[in-house]
Amino acid sequence: MEPIDNAEAADGQRSTGSSYSPDGKLKRYNGILQEFMAYYLGREQFPADHVYSEAELSSIQPHDIVNWMNVKAFGTEEPDYRDPSVSGSHHTLAFWRKGLGYYMPAGQVDWDPVGKTGNPSRSQEVRDLISMVKALNDDGTLLPRKQPNNAKREGEDGGGGRKKRARKSNPASRAGPGAPQNAPTPIVMSAEFNDLLRQIHAQKTSFLQSLEQLNAAVNKMKNDVDSSYTVMIGQLASLGSKATVASSEATDAGVPTIPAPLIARSHTLFTVWSVQGGKLSPVPADWSFPKALTAKEAIYMWFNGEPSSHTPPLQYLTTGHLKHLKGAAASHGGVRRFMKLVRYLGLKNHFWLENWDKARVDALWSKIWPEIELAVGDHLSEDTDDGAIKCGTLFNTISKNSNLMKEVAENLEIQTEAYAAEVIAATEEALGGNVGVGSENASKEMMWGIHHGKLNPFPSDWQFPTNVDAATVLGMWFLGDPGTGIPPLRYVHSTYVSFLKCGAGYISKLRCVMKVVKHQAIQLGCWSEDNWSEDTVAALWAQVWEAINPKLKHQTATSTVSWQALYNKMHESGMISALKAGDNEEEQDDGDQPTEV
Secondary structure, eight states, X not given: OOOHHHHHHGGGSOOSSTTTSHHHHHHHHHHHXXXXXXXXXXXXXXXXXXXXXXXXXXXXXXXXXXXXXXXHHHSSSSOOTTOTTOBOOHHHHHHHHHHHHHHOTTTTOOOBTTTTBSOGGGSHHHHHHHHHHHHHHHTTSSBOOOHHHHHHXXXXXXXXXXXXXXXXXXXXXXXXXXXXXXXXXXXXXXXXXXXXXXXXXXXHHHHHHHHHHHXXXXXXXXXXXXXXXXXXXXXXXXXXXXXXXXXXXXXXXTOOOOOHHHHHSGGGXXXXXXXXXXXXXXXXXXXXXXXXXXXXXXHHHHXXXXXXXXXXXXXXXXXXXXXTSTTHHHHHHHHHHHHHHHHHHHXXXXXXXXXXXXXXXXXXXXXXXXXXXXXXXXXXXXXXXXXXXXXXXXXXHHXXXXXXXXXXXXOGGGGSHHHHHHHHHHHHHHHTOOSOHHHHHHHHHHHHOEETTEEOSSOTTOOOOTTOXXXXXXXXXXXXXXXXXXXXXXGOOGGGGTTSTTHXXXXXXXXXXXXXXXXXXXXXXXXXXXOOOHHHHHHHXXXXXXXXXXXXXXXXXXXXXXXXXXXXXXXXTTHHHHHHHHHTSXXXXXXXXXXXX
């Protein structure tokens, strides 16, 4: 079976040398396949252009690959890896695995030991062999094989290699026949001592393998919890504002309850809004951008965020949100560029979705990895098909050593929203489409406060306080509404209220009112830049109202006038226009968020 499509895809890649070009790599893969099949079929090796049938390749089992690797690397199907005469490297075994896996009919599908289906090179048995050899390499028990390169030099220089090794192995001979033979006597370890060392190495290896198994179990448990959590959040979101507070008996029993406003106004569930440099940011004050994200972690966090660290889905963060964090905007830009490549490859391979969990991210990676692997060639020495490589390292390697980013820029027709919608529909249908878009949107609002395509400190059912008296809206300007999670309106950018009818107009008018209030308060000596409370806000309004009411064209007997009526009176009396003329500028947005007044 010949992977014609992958070979053709390699033609467009830039070559940096025969051994690192996609074509050169395929030749090496083919050589590995021919050697293995000669062993597997028990015959002499076929010519390099021989093509095996799908039936022949599908009959291969994981233990066949393990036995061949042992024979090829160590000379026997059951080697003693701790024998000092045995040598080998896990890098070599990993490359053989990739070479064989490239030709397996099942592609990137992991081996299923129960159904005996999938790619045998992606079985746990093969991975365990490579992991064991790596552990032995790391602790020095098993040294990499050097003999083939030395033997090659012997054939090339007529024995120079043997002479060099002889001089290395007998330093005393270099001093000449007349020199005193006073070299130190080598220390010979007893058999018991060597056995003890081997036992220590064996115990260490066993312990490390146990840790790996435990880590795999913990990761599986985390994935299960994440999946269950997503389902529960979707179910809660479907309840909407109908959810009620748990009964008093549940509270008395010590069971924590969720207040009803958190269900109806879900923006407070995981997103923590903070004020940074006089502006709202949807991350905590002590937050930092996630470091060293792997490829799969970057994809998952781009769509889902990380509730434990209050990190919203990265796709909804903007440069304005991150300006106060050194290097965060640049790191976010790197992930954004990587995700543009991922989206292109996903659409190109007809696999893209709106709603993502870890299983779907794994499925996406298996679709796009073969093309990424051909693009990077041998510039990445690690066996990285599990998506554990760092996102930045992978993207930089692709950018420097392939034309893949140029391909992304030239093929815009498959990146349109219309084409993406077709791919999403087909992919959802193929996967069963068990997560609806509506419930997912409700889940995003409940978890993060995402609605109308943005992170928002206001819930989607919030209404601007249009018919509220001036004193009350003054309190909301300085203090917000902590009971419902509404931030102080003085930090609100017009884009946050653009989902409301006339929302941007309301916030603009309110800023004008507050400019007049501030101007009067400064003249009265009762203005403070910070440290506002209910008492200080009430005292401020009492003094300002007493000062401005006589200046209004249409005075009112009470200070409980609505703020919109107050705006009209200020406008008619020329207070607002006078301040604008004095400043010689309009109060306007700065393109990101408003400066506090």
